[in-house]
Amino acid sequence: MFYSEGKQYYGVFRPILDALHKLRYPYILLTSDASDPFLKEKKFHTKFIGTGNRAYAYLNSLSADIVVMTTPGLDVLQIKRSKGVHHYCHIVHSLGSPNYRTFGMDYFDSVLVNSSIQESFIRSIEQAHHLPQKLIRNIGSTYIDWLSLHSSSKKFFKSIKKGQKIVLLSPSWGREALLSKYGMNLIRPLLDSGFLVIIRPHPQSFISESALIEGLEKELRGEERVVFDKSASNLAAMMQSDLMISDFSGIIFDYLCLFEKPVFSIEYDFDHSGYDSMDVGGLWEFEIFKKLKIGLKIEELKNISKILKSKNDIKYKKEVKKLKKLLWSNPGKSGMIAASTLLEIYKEILFKKLGDKKVYSDGILEIDALLDQIGRRA
Numbered sequence: 001m002f003y004s005e006g007k008q009y010y011g012v013f014r015p016i017l018d019a020l021h022k023l024r025y026p027y028i029l030l031t032s033d034a035s036d037p038f039l040k041e042k043k044f045h046t047k048f049i050g051t052g053n054r055a056y057a058y059l060n061s062l063s064a065d066i067v068v069m070t071t072p073g074l075d076v077l078q079i080k081r082s083k084g085v086h087h088y089c090h091i092v093h094s095l096g097s098p099n100y101r102t103f104g105m106d107y108f109d110s111v112l113v114n115s116s117i118q119e120s121f122i123r124s125i126e127q128a129h130h131l132p133q134k135l136i137r138n139i140g141s142t143y144i145d146w147l148s149l150h151s152s153s154k155k156f157f158k159s160i161k162k163g164q165k166i167v168l169l170s171p172s173w174g175r176e177a178l179l180s181k182y183g184m185n186l187i188r189p190l191l192d193s194g195f196l197v198i199i200r201p202h203p204q205s206f207i208s209e210s211a212l213i214e215g216l217e218k219e220l221r222g223e224e225r226v227v228f229d230k231s232a233s234n235l236a237a238m239m240q241s242d243l244m245i246s247d248f249s250g251i252i253f254d255y256l257c258l259f260e261k262p263v264f265s266i267e268y269d270f271d272h273s274g275y276d277s278m279d280v281g282g283l284w285e286f287e288i289f290k291k292l293k294i295g296l297k298i299e300e301l302k303n304i305s306k307i308l309k310s311k312n313d314i315k316y317k318k319e320v321k322k323l324k325k326l327l328w329s330n331p332g333k334s335g336m337i338a339a340s341t342l343l344e345i346y347k348e349i350l351f352k353k354l355g356d357k358k359v360y361s362d363g364i365l366e367i368d369a370l371l372d373q374i375g376r377r378a
Contacts, residue, residue: 003069006033007232008203011146012093015335072104094250095327099277110135128279139337140330152236156227166196168241172249173202189301200229257324264296
C-alpha cells in the first residue's frame with residue numbers, strides 16, 4: 001500500500017505505480033486528497049480515505065505487508081504503526097536533506113533515498129539516536145524523473161517588459177523559513193529592483209501558516225507584479241522564472257538539476273533545535289551553498305540585479321553540473337528501482353512468514369531456476 005497526503009505528491013508515486021503496473025503487480029494507493037489526479041485515472045488502484053482524524057484512524061488500523069509514504073513522524077505524530085502492517089517504508093521527496101522534526105524517520109523500517117549523500121545523513125541520525133540500521137536504498141528521484149519528462153504552458157504574467165526578469169520565491173515552511181522570518185522585507189526589495197515575483201509557498205504553509213500567507217496576500221493585493229502560485233506542481237513556476245531565491249528548501253536542487261538557472265539562498269543563523277539536524281551537526285546543504293557561492297544576505301537584495309550577472313560564469317555552471325551527478329542518481333530509472341526494492345522487501349516478509357517451512361520454498365525456487373535453465377537450453 002502507498003499513502004499520499006495530497007496531489008502535490010503525484011510525481012513522487014507515479015513512476016513507482018507505473019513500474020508496478022507494467023509488472024502487473026497489485027498495489028493500492030490511499031489518498032487524503034479528493035482532487036488527487038490518481039482518483040481520475042482508471043488504470044491506478046486508488047482509494048480516498050478522507051482527511052484529518054478520519055484518515056489517521058484508517059491508517060492506524062491498516063492491514064498490509066508494506067506501507068510506503070512520504071509523511072514523516074511515524075509513531076511520533078498522528079500516524080501510528082499499525083499492528084497489521086509488517087513493514088513501513090519512507091520515500092524521500094526532496095533532493096535536499098530529509099531534515100524533519102526530531103525522530104521523523106526513526107520508526108520506519110526502510111527509506112528510499114535520492115542519493116548517497118542523503119543515505120549518509122540518515123545513517124548519522126541513526127547513530128546519534130542509537131538506532132539499529134534500517135534498510136536504505138538509493139533509487140534516485142522519482143519526482144525529478146517525472147518532472148523531467150514534462151513541460152507547462154502556464155503563464156503567470158500577462159505582459160513582460162523587454163529585459164525584465166522573473167524571480168521565483170520558493171521557501172520551505174516553519175519558523176526558520178524565509179516568509180516566516182522576513183515577510184515583506186524579502187518581497188519589497190525585489191519589486192523595487194523591477195522584478196516580477198512568483199511566490200510559491202511550501203504546500204504545508206497553507207495548512208500550518210495560513211495566517212502568514214493570508215496576511216501577505218492582503219498586503220500585496222492589487223500588486224500586478226506579484227502572483228502566488230498554489231498549484232500542485234512547481235514545474236510551471238520553475239520553467240517561467242529566470243532565477244530563484246530560497247532558504248534551505250530542497251527545491252533549490254530541483255531548480256539546479258532540471259534547469260541549471262541561477263539560485264540564491266538567503267543567509268542567516270539556522271536554529272536546528274527541534275530538527276534531526278540538531279543531533280548530527282547541521283545540514284550539508286549549507287556547505288554546498290558555500291561552494292556554489294549562492295549565499296545572499298537579506299541586506300544585499302537591493303543589489304540583486306548586479307549580483308545576478310555573476311551567476312552566468314563558466315565556473316558556476318561547471319559546479320552545478322557536478323552537483324547534479326551527486327544529487328540525482330539513476331536518472332530515469334527510479335520508478336523501476338523502487339518497485340524492485342519493494343518486491344525484494346516483500347519476498348523477505350514472505351520468507352519470514354514461512355518460518356520452518358522456508359527449506360521447502362528454497363527447494364522449490366532452486367528447482368524453478370533449474371527448469372528455467374532447461375527451458376532456455378531447449
